Amino acid sequence: MNNNNLFCRHLEETLWEIHANNSITSIPVYISLPKYYNELNEKQIISQALQMKNINKEIMDIIRENISFVFILDGFDEIFDKYDKNNNNNNERYFYNRFNLNEWNAKIIVTCRSYVLNDEDIKNALLGSKNITSMIYLWPFSKDQINGYIDKFVKMNKKNKINDNQDWTIQQYKETLNNFPNLNKMMEEPFLLRMILTVLPSLMKQHPIGTKISKSQVYEAFNQQWIDIHVKNISNKLSELRIQTNIKKIKFAFQQYCQNLGFEICN
Incomplete structure (x- = not known):
């Protein structure tokens, strides 16, 4: 799970909470593009994803006509090679048209690691010729966010046994991280932060204090x-x-x- 995955899952959860409080009427739906993308049937990607979420074909048209959505399409960069090689769409490159998203009453959020696609690909595949798609970049974690994540990780670890060190306290994690200062930059990325916390006890056993541990x-x-x-x-x-x-x-x-x-x- 990368930074985009974490953000999208959190966003979906947040939107569901807002929806439950009747603040918005649109239903958020997280869709993993690597999981659901089929180059032979691109136009049906939303329908296929909803069917996998136990929504019957029979009521698909009713849903399409009567319900508004927020579709969170995650991981465009992971399907881009297959997407780009697919020539079944008369040279159409814009994802909104390729996925037939105009059939749905929906707002669309699509995530992509910016360094995977070049500027031309981003322009043609994600922004479209009318350039009406907005781009937002995720910022690295701040120090406060890192500390907050460590707190949550310790609680999650006690509950879900992410590693074998359920007895480690928040303070132990923070003190151990201070012993390996070169990890600080890596910890700004949520995906890497979780990974570091997961293996920190074993890293501590393998490397002396102050060691420059690489990614x-x-x-x-x-x-x-x-x-x-x-x-x-x-x-x-x-x-x-x-x-x-x-x-x-x-x-x-x-x-x-x-x-x-x-x-x-x-x-």
Whole structure:
């Protein structure tokens, strides 16, 4: 989950709260473009997403005619390569037209990491020829926001067991982070902040105080922790079924999967 994902989920939740208080009538709907985009059927992306949210085809027309929405289309940058290569739309590039969004009574929010698309792509695919789409940039976390996030993370960790250190206090996290000052810049990004907090106890064991920990080392630690957790869960479930397991083989399979996935994303 990147910064856009976090922002979009928070936005959807906030809009739902406002909707529940009857302050707005539009219904917010979060749609992950990487999950729902199909280059063979672009025009139906909204209908397909709503069907996946258990809205029947039979009432789709009624909904389209009688309900207003706020569609939050997340992750345009992640589908852009497929989107850009799709030539089934008579050279139309503007996402609003390609996705047939004029069929819906809706306001549209689409997220995209700005550095993935060049200026020309942004202009043609996201802004359109009439240039009526507004652009907003997400600012990095402030110090107060970072502290607030740490507070929430500690509470979430106690409840959901994000890592094995549920006994760590807010103060412990803050003091440990102070011992690795080069992480400060990374922590301005919500996605990286969550990742750093998740693996901070293990990073502390691996690196002496004051070590300059790189972003790749954070990713590596997070990946390793993710693998260890899932291998442990699978091993426990198989043991309950009295099935013999080879933890090393399971771990290797996970590592291979992550490596292949990384190559696939990069290529």
